[in-house]
Amino acid sequence: MSDLQWSLLVIGAVVVGAVYLYNWLQERSFHRRMQQAFGAARDDVLLKGGVESALADGRLEPQLVPSGPEQAADERAVRAGRPADTDTVEGSDSVLDYVAAIEADAALPDPVIGELMSKIASCGKPVHIEGFDLQGGIWEDVVRGRGGRYGKLRVSLQLVNRAGVVNPAQLSAFCDAVRGCADRGAAVAACPDALAALKNARELDAFCADVDVAVGVNLVAAEGASFPGARIRAAAEAAGFKLEPDGMFHYRDEQRQSLFTLDNHEPAPFLPESIKGLTTRGVTLLLDVPRVAKGAEVLDLMLKTAHELAGALDGRLVDDNRAALSEAGIGRIREQVRSIHARMDLRGIPAGSPRALRLFS
Incomplete structure (x- = not known):
């Protein structure tokens, strides 16, 4: 090779090396800036004060009493x-x-x-x-x-x-x-x-943590009694529920959107192969507020269905303190659901919309 060719080869190698070095430095700077800006642990934003203080675990009871099961609503x-x-x-x-x-x-x-x-x-x-x-x-x-x-x-x-x-x-x-x-x-x-x-x-995320709540209604058996699994399934299906692979009964609308669920109040899930031999002291109806449109109407439908199940199973509707549901408590929850949906509308995330379903999944 001539001296000119060698010179061009060396210059080309230097240019390529400089480009790679520049990209490496930029990437390193990017990682360092992100670690500095977001290295600290995130503080969860919880609802505070008044009615909201009862919702810290992401669950609304008709008498504003926190209840389980806990909702997986971290971030x-x-x-x-x-x-x-x-x-x-x-x-x-x-x-x-x-x-x-x-x-x-x-x-x-x-x-x-x-x-x-x-x-x-x-x-x-x-x-x-x-x-x-x-x-x-x-x-x-x-x-x-x-x-x-x-x-x-x-x-x-x-x-x-x-x-x-x-x-x-x-x-x-x-x-x-x-x-x-x-x-x-x-x-x-x-x-x-x-x-x-x-x-x-x-x-x-902070906004969504505030509105990610569920409304639960407990249906319990009489003192010393329990609900047989086969009877639960018959009553639930008669009321419009369908048992699904996640171990819960789902009540769906015409578009196949789940409006509310019926779950075992005890740890064991409802499974087709084992529900006949299962007994439980109670079941829980649950409304996932941000995932359902027209929340107040769906709440009323869930309560109506809960009363039907209570009659079919000879059970009682109670909150987590085993106190009977009150109309005043139900009214407060209905207004709270309306308030949450209004806030979601203002934020551009209507409850039950495709955006909300992706977000709260």
């Missing part, structure tokens, strides 16, 4: 920015998702997309990918084996659900996977500000 939901592109992607939600974009001059290879799908699936949160079909000119859900046709991708990570809030390491891994896909596919990646997304997530 909730999130608002995150989307890329500043005007393309609309069906399936992603700027309130719930962190949405990254990938854009290439040609179709991305299928192996590259497949690797991206595998990596983001391990982030620990629900994920979704939509691709822009260059041939059809439409956005669609990306399916393995159909690569070689998508020139753009929108990659969504749900930041919060009832399992908890996404942590900085998970979000960083998601962004790394997106950028890696872009690098291997000769494309450009755009990831929104992660720090802003995490901050907004914590703010919305």
Whole structure:
């Protein structure tokens, strides 16, 4: 090689090395800033004062007495920015998702997309990918084996659900996977500000913790008696419930949305193969407030159904202090449900909507 060729080779190597060093320093700075901003433990925001003080465990009783079973309502939901592109992607939600974009001059290879799908699936949160079909000119859900046709991708990570809030390491891994896909596919990646997304997530999480409550009504057997499982099943099915694989009876509407459930007051679940031999001292009807539209109407329907079951099983409706339900207590709970739904409407998360169902899952 000539001296000129050697000089060009050395210069090229230096430039490539400088680019890699710059990217490494930027990534290191990003991780350090996220750890500094969000390294501290999260403080849960609980309802306080008056009626709300009885709801700290996420459960509303008709006489405002906390009750079990405990609700798994630790950390909730999130608002995150989307890329500043005007393309609309069906399936992603700027309130719930962190949405990254990938854009290439040609179709991305299928192996590259497949690797991206595998990596983001391990982030620990629900994920979704939509691709822009260059041939059809439409956005669609990306399916393995159909690569070689998508020139753009929108990659969504749900930041919060009832399992908890996404942590900085998970979000960083998601962004790394997106950028890696872009690098291997000769494309450009755009990831929104992660720090802003995490901050907004914590703010919305605090709101959702306030409204994530359930209304429970207990049906108990007479002193010294118990309900046979076969009799519970017959009465529940006659009232409109159906036993489902999660070990509970569900009362569903015409759209198959679960309105409220009937669960064993004792630890054992209701299972088809064992319910005939089961006995229990009581059952609980439960209304998951943020997951049901028209909550006050559904509450009245649940109470009506509870009275029907009490008659069929010769049981009594009580709160967790085994005190009979009062109309005054029921009225207070009805107003509280209306208040929660009104707050959710103002926040843009109507109770029972697809957004609420994703968020409170």
